[in-house]
Amino acid sequence: QQHTPSSSGGGGDWLPSALTDPNTNTVFASLLSLPHALPLNADCEQEAVEGLLSLLHSLSTCTSSEADTVEDAAESVQLQQGAEAAVSKQDLLTQVVAVLPLIITARPDNVNVQLANNAVEALCKCGTQWLQKERQKQLQLTQQPALPTVEHSACATSRVLGQTVRAAYTLAQHCHATAPTGQHSGNNSPPHQLLRLALACLSVHQHHLVKVSCLEAAGGVCSRVAGQQENVNPTLRLSSGKKEQRNKTTNSTIAEVVMALLMHSTHHDNRVRTAAFKAMVVCERSGVRLPPEAYTEVVEALDDDYQCVREAAIDLITSIAINDGERKVPPTVDGEEPERLADHAFFRICGCMNDSSVRVRVRAAASLSSIPAVSHQVLLQTLDKKLFSNMRRKLSYHERQAALVSSGQWSKGREWGEDVVQEQLSPETTSLTHSAGAFVHGLEDECLEVRNASLDALALLAEGSQLFANQCLDFLVDMFNDEIEDVRLKAVQVLQRIVRHIKLQEDQLDEILHALKDSWNCIRESVHTLIGSCTFTTTACLQATVAALMDNISRYPQDVSSIQLCMVSLGRRQAGLVAGLVPLLLLTHPYFDAVQPSLHQAPYICKLLLVLNAAAKMPTILPLLEEHTLHHYAYLRDTLPNLVPQLKVSQSINSPVSDVLSNTEGFLQQSLSKLRRLEGASTQLRLTLYSSVYSDLQKLSALDPTMSAAAEFAALYTRCSLLLTRLLNCPGWLQQESSGGNVQQLVTLTFRLVHAFTGLGPGDKACARGIRLRALALQLVYVVNGSTGSALGLCETFLNHAKPLKESGSNFTVSSNNKKKDASNESNIIPEDEFLTSVLNQLNNEKRPGTVARTLQPLLSAHPPTPLPPIVNPRAIHQATATIKEPVNDSDVIHKLIAGLLLAVPLDAQLSHIPDPSAVRIRISYPDQSVQHVVPRLNHLQAMDDPHCYRLQTTVLLTAGVWSEACQVQLSLVLDLSPPGPKRKHDPHTIDLSEPTTVMLWPKPMKKGI
Known part of the structure; x- marks a missing residue:
C-alpha cells in the first residue's frame, strides 16, 4: 500500500516504529512505502534515521552464520503460519541503504547536517565491515572451489557495498553544500572516512560496481577536500604546527587518491577506466593538478576500444589543456622541439574527428572550441586538407614532376616543379596529420549531430579570431546547401554571429542569396536577418x-x-x-x-x-x-x-x-482626466463621455504602436464602465432577455482586462480587479433574480475574488489619505474603492447567494466604477497578442480531403508578451459551431530575442464528416487560463490572442473502387 504525505508534510500514515518489528517482511514493506511518505517532519525524520542506523548496525555486525540462523528461524516461523518466505538480509540491507539518503535529503534547502554526518559515519563503518567480510570470502574462495551460491552471495555483497559508498557520497555532497566552510576539514571527518573507505575498496575489491562507485566518490570528495584546504574557516584557530601537520596529511591523501585514479585508468574493465577518467576530470576542474604522466596516459586512451572511455578521455584532455595549456609536452621523436600542451591537446582531439563513434566525434567537435590560447597556425590547419608530413614516403623527382604536370598544381610561392629538399620545408606550410582538415571532416560528416557540433565550435572559435573567421567563411557558406534543414539554419545562425569580422564578396553572396529560395520560412527569415547585418564591398x-x-x-x-x-x-x-x-x-x-x-x-x-x-x-x-x-x-x-x-x-x-505621435502620451492622460471629473455627473453625461473617450482611445491605439497596449487597456476599461453603467440604469434590466448576453459580455471583457496586460502599475491593477469584481457581482444579481439556474458557484467565485482584493490593497497607499503626491510615490497609489469596502463590511461571513445578491444590488447602483489613475509609464504596458502569418485568408483555395481522414494545415504565428507559453492553445471553429482547443508542442514554440515573445510553427490537423460544399474553418490562438477542477459552462477561461484566419475545407465521401 502506498502512503501519501499529509498536507503538513508530516509523513502521512508511515510510522518509524515499523522498523523495529521482528518480522522482516513487515520491515521490508515499511521501507518500500517510506519514499512515498516523504518529506517527514523534523521529529519523525530524527526517529526514522535513528531506526535505520540501528537496523543497519545490527545487519552489518552479525556474522554470516548468525544471519543465516536468523533468516532460517524467521522463514520457519512464517512457513508454519502459512506466510511467504522471509526477506533476505542482503535485500533488507539494500533497501535500508537506498532509503537512508532519501530521508535526509528530502528537503534539499533544509538538510540536517548532524543527521547526515552520523549517517555517513554509519555507512562507512558498515562498508568497512562488509569489506572485511569480502576479504574473508576471497580467502575462502582460494581454498575451495566457488559454488554457485557463493558467487551469488558475492555479487549481492558487491551490490550492497557499491550502493553504500554511493549513498555516503550523496550525503557528503549535501553536507558540504550546507555546512560552513572548514567544518569538515578534520582528518577524522566524514569526508575523510569516506575517502579511506573508497581507497580500501579500490585496493581490495575487484567487482566493477564497487570500483565505479568508489572512483566516483574518491574523485568528488578529493576535489572538495582540496577546496577546503584552500578555503578554511578563519574562525577555526589552529597552531602553525597543527596546520602544517593537517596540510601534510591532506596532501598525502590527495596524492594517494590521484595515484589510485591513475592506476585504475588502465584497468581491464572499460567501465572502471571510464569512471577513473571522469573522477580525474572532477579533480582537475576543482584545482587538483594531475601529474604529467596522467596526460600521457589519457592521450593513449584516445585509442581505446570503447567509446565511453574515449569520451571521458576527451573531457580530461580538455580540462588539462584549459588549466595548464602553456606547459611543454616532451616530443615523442628525437630531434623535435617540445610543444605547448594546448596545441598538442588540440591536435589529439582533432584526430578524434575521424572516430568510428558518432558520440566521440560530437564530443571532440564540442571540445575543440573549449581549449583556449590555441595558436593561429594550428587553427588554420583544421581548415586545410593538404598534408605535407615527414610520415609520407618521399617521391622521386621524376614521380613528382609527372604528378605536377598531369595535375597542373602549383607549389606555394615556388617555381614549377622545383625539387624542395626535406630540410627546406617550413613549419608554417607543414600540416600535422591529426589537425589537418579536422573541421572540414566535421562539416562533411554523415551524421547531422557532428555537423551541428562542428558549426557550434566554428562559431565560438571564429568569434575570437578575425583571421579564422575569414578563413572559415567559405566552408560556412557551403553548409547552406546541406540536405538537412536544421543544419542549414544553424549555418545561417553561425554566420550571423561572426558577421562583424567579415566582408562578403560576390561569389560568397551568391550562395547566401540562393538560400532565399528555401521552402522553410525560418531559414529565409534568418537569411534576411543575416543580410541586414552584413557589410558589402561593392x-x-x-x-x-x-x-x-x-x-x-x-x-x-x-x-x-x-x-x-x-x-x-x-x-x-x-x-x-x-x-x-x-x-x-x-x-x-x-x-x-x-x-x-x-x-x-x-x-x-x-x-x-x-x-x-x-x-x-x-x-x-x-x-x-x-x-x-x-x-x-x-x-x-x-x-x-x-x-x-x-x-x-x-x-x-x-x-x-x-x-x-510626439504628444500621444499627453492625449492619453488628457482623455483619462475627463473620466476622473465625472464625480456627481448625471447618468446621461456619463454614458456620453464614456462613448466619446472609448472612441478616442481606440483611434489612439491604432495610431501609435508604442502606446497601443496602454491605450487598449484604457479603452477596454472605459468600455466595461460603459456597459456596467448602461445595464444598471436600464429600467427592468433584470427581466429583459438581452441582459443575459450583456452581462456575459461584461464578464468576458473584465476577464481579459485582468489577464491580458502586463507591466501595469498597482493602481491600474486595482482598478481592473475592482471592475472585475463588479462584473461578477452583477452576474450574481442577474442569476439570482432573473434566472432559474443555481448561483452557489457564482457566489463562491465572487467571495473568492473579494477577499484577496482587500488584503492586496492594504499594502499600498490610498489616494484619499494622501493629499500630497509626488512622482516617486505616484506609482504606488491605489484609488480607494468604496464598493469593495462596503461589500466586505456588510457581508461579513455571509455565503448564501440570495442574501449576498440582495446586499450587492443597491451597492452596485450607489458606487459607480472607479476612474483610472494617471498611467505613470504607459510604454511599459504590454498586451498578449499573436499574429498568424500562415495560413492566410484566401477563400479561393479549397482544401479537399476524404471525410473522416486528417488534413495537415501548416500554422506559423508570432506571439508577443506571453508570460506562460504552456497556456497557448489553437482554437479550431467548425461551421457546425463545434470548437476544439489543441495544445501545441512546447518544442514548436521558439523563443525570440524580445522577452516573452515566441514563434509558433506547427501543423494543425483538421477532419470532418461529409459536407455538401466547401465551408469555412476558422483558426485562431487563445490563452487557456482555466483553473484546475470542474468548469462552469459560461465562465470565461480563454483570452483571444489573434484574429481568426479562415481555411476553406471540403470533406468529400470516399470513392468506391471498381
Whole structure:
C-alpha cells in the first residue's frame, strides 16, 4: 500500500516504529512505502534515521552464520503460519541503504547536517565491515572451489557495498553544500572516512560496481577536500604546527587518491577506466593538478576500444589543456622541439574527428572550441586538407614532376616543379596529420549531430579570431546547401554571429542569396536577418541582394514583413552604397518623368524603406528624390512609423501626424482626466463621455504602436464602465432577455482586462480587479433574480475574488489619505474603492447567494466604477497578442480531403508578451459551431530575442464528416487560463490572442473502387 504525505508534510500514515518489528517482511514493506511518505517532519525524520542506523548496525555486525540462523528461524516461523518466505538480509540491507539518503535529503534547502554526518559515519563503518567480510570470502574462495551460491552471495555483497559508498557520497555532497566552510576539514571527518573507505575498496575489491562507485566518490570528495584546504574557516584557530601537520596529511591523501585514479585508468574493465577518467576530470576542474604522466596516459586512451572511455578521455584532455595549456609536452621523436600542451591537446582531439563513434566525434567537435590560447597556425590547419608530413614516403623527382604536370598544381610561392629538399620545408606550410582538415571532416560528416557540433565550435572559435573567421567563411557558406534543414539554419545562425569580422564578396553572396529560395520560412527569415547585418564591398553586391529580395517577395509574399525589416537594417548599414543606386532602385531619370509607382506594391515599399533609411545616414540622397517620393515618405511615416526615420524635408511634406505621435502620451492622460471629473455627473453625461473617450482611445491605439497596449487597456476599461453603467440604469434590466448576453459580455471583457496586460502599475491593477469584481457581482444579481439556474458557484467565485482584493490593497497607499503626491510615490497609489469596502463590511461571513445578491444590488447602483489613475509609464504596458502569418485568408483555395481522414494545415504565428507559453492553445471553429482547443508542442514554440515573445510553427490537423460544399474553418490562438477542477459552462477561461484566419475545407465521401 502506498502512503501519501499529509498536507503538513508530516509523513502521512508511515510510522518509524515499523522498523523495529521482528518480522522482516513487515520491515521490508515499511521501507518500500517510506519514499512515498516523504518529506517527514523534523521529529519523525530524527526517529526514522535513528531506526535505520540501528537496523543497519545490527545487519552489518552479525556474522554470516548468525544471519543465516536468523533468516532460517524467521522463514520457519512464517512457513508454519502459512506466510511467504522471509526477506533476505542482503535485500533488507539494500533497501535500508537506498532509503537512508532519501530521508535526509528530502528537503534539499533544509538538510540536517548532524543527521547526515552520523549517517555517513554509519555507512562507512558498515562498508568497512562488509569489506572485511569480502576479504574473508576471497580467502575462502582460494581454498575451495566457488559454488554457485557463493558467487551469488558475492555479487549481492558487491551490490550492497557499491550502493553504500554511493549513498555516503550523496550525503557528503549535501553536507558540504550546507555546512560552513572548514567544518569538515578534520582528518577524522566524514569526508575523510569516506575517502579511506573508497581507497580500501579500490585496493581490495575487484567487482566493477564497487570500483565505479568508489572512483566516483574518491574523485568528488578529493576535489572538495582540496577546496577546503584552500578555503578554511578563519574562525577555526589552529597552531602553525597543527596546520602544517593537517596540510601534510591532506596532501598525502590527495596524492594517494590521484595515484589510485591513475592506476585504475588502465584497468581491464572499460567501465572502471571510464569512471577513473571522469573522477580525474572532477579533480582537475576543482584545482587538483594531475601529474604529467596522467596526460600521457589519457592521450593513449584516445585509442581505446570503447567509446565511453574515449569520451571521458576527451573531457580530461580538455580540462588539462584549459588549466595548464602553456606547459611543454616532451616530443615523442628525437630531434623535435617540445610543444605547448594546448596545441598538442588540440591536435589529439582533432584526430578524434575521424572516430568510428558518432558520440566521440560530437564530443571532440564540442571540445575543440573549449581549449583556449590555441595558436593561429594550428587553427588554420583544421581548415586545410593538404598534408605535407615527414610520415609520407618521399617521391622521386621524376614521380613528382609527372604528378605536377598531369595535375597542373602549383607549389606555394615556388617555381614549377622545383625539387624542395626535406630540410627546406617550413613549419608554417607543414600540416600535422591529426589537425589537418579536422573541421572540414566535421562539416562533411554523415551524421547531422557532428555537423551541428562542428558549426557550434566554428562559431565560438571564429568569434575570437578575425583571421579564422575569414578563413572559415567559405566552408560556412557551403553548409547552406546541406540536405538537412536544421543544419542549414544553424549555418545561417553561425554566420550571423561572426558577421562583424567579415566582408562578403560576390561569389560568397551568391550562395547566401540562393538560400532565399528555401521552402522553410525560418531559414529565409534568418537569411534576411543575416543580410541586414552584413557589410558589402561593392554596389554590385547590394544590387544583387535587392534583386534577390524582390524575387523572394514574388515567391513567398508572406515574407514581406521580414524583408521590410531587412531593408531597414540594410539601408542604415550600407548608406554609402545605396546613395549610388537611388535612380536605379526608384526608377527615376534626371530628364524624363517616369510612371509614378503605386503604394500597394510591396516591392516598391521595400525599396523605398531602403532608400529612406539610407537617407537618414546620408543626407545627400534627399535631393535625388522625386516629389511623389516625398509624398510617399509622408504616407509611410504615418503608416509605418517604426520603420521610417524622421527626415529633414520641407514643412509641407512633413507628416501631419508626426506632431500627434510626439504628444500621444499627453492625449492619453488628457482623455483619462475627463473620466476622473465625472464625480456627481448625471447618468446621461456619463454614458456620453464614456462613448466619446472609448472612441478616442481606440483611434489612439491604432495610431501609435508604442502606446497601443496602454491605450487598449484604457479603452477596454472605459468600455466595461460603459456597459456596467448602461445595464444598471436600464429600467427592468433584470427581466429583459438581452441582459443575459450583456452581462456575459461584461464578464468576458473584465476577464481579459485582468489577464491580458502586463507591466501595469498597482493602481491600474486595482482598478481592473475592482471592475472585475463588479462584473461578477452583477452576474450574481442577474442569476439570482432573473434566472432559474443555481448561483452557489457564482457566489463562491465572487467571495473568492473579494477577499484577496482587500488584503492586496492594504499594502499600498490610498489616494484619499494622501493629499500630497509626488512622482516617486505616484506609482504606488491605489484609488480607494468604496464598493469593495462596503461589500466586505456588510457581508461579513455571509455565503448564501440570495442574501449576498440582495446586499450587492443597491451597492452596485450607489458606487459607480472607479476612474483610472494617471498611467505613470504607459510604454511599459504590454498586451498578449499573436499574429498568424500562415495560413492566410484566401477563400479561393479549397482544401479537399476524404471525410473522416486528417488534413495537415501548416500554422506559423508570432506571439508577443506571453508570460506562460504552456497556456497557448489553437482554437479550431467548425461551421457546425463545434470548437476544439489543441495544445501545441512546447518544442514548436521558439523563443525570440524580445522577452516573452515566441514563434509558433506547427501543423494543425483538421477532419470532418461529409459536407455538401466547401465551408469555412476558422483558426485562431487563445490563452487557456482555466483553473484546475470542474468548469462552469459560461465562465470565461480563454483570452483571444489573434484574429481568426479562415481555411476553406471540403470533406468529400470516399470513392468506391471498381
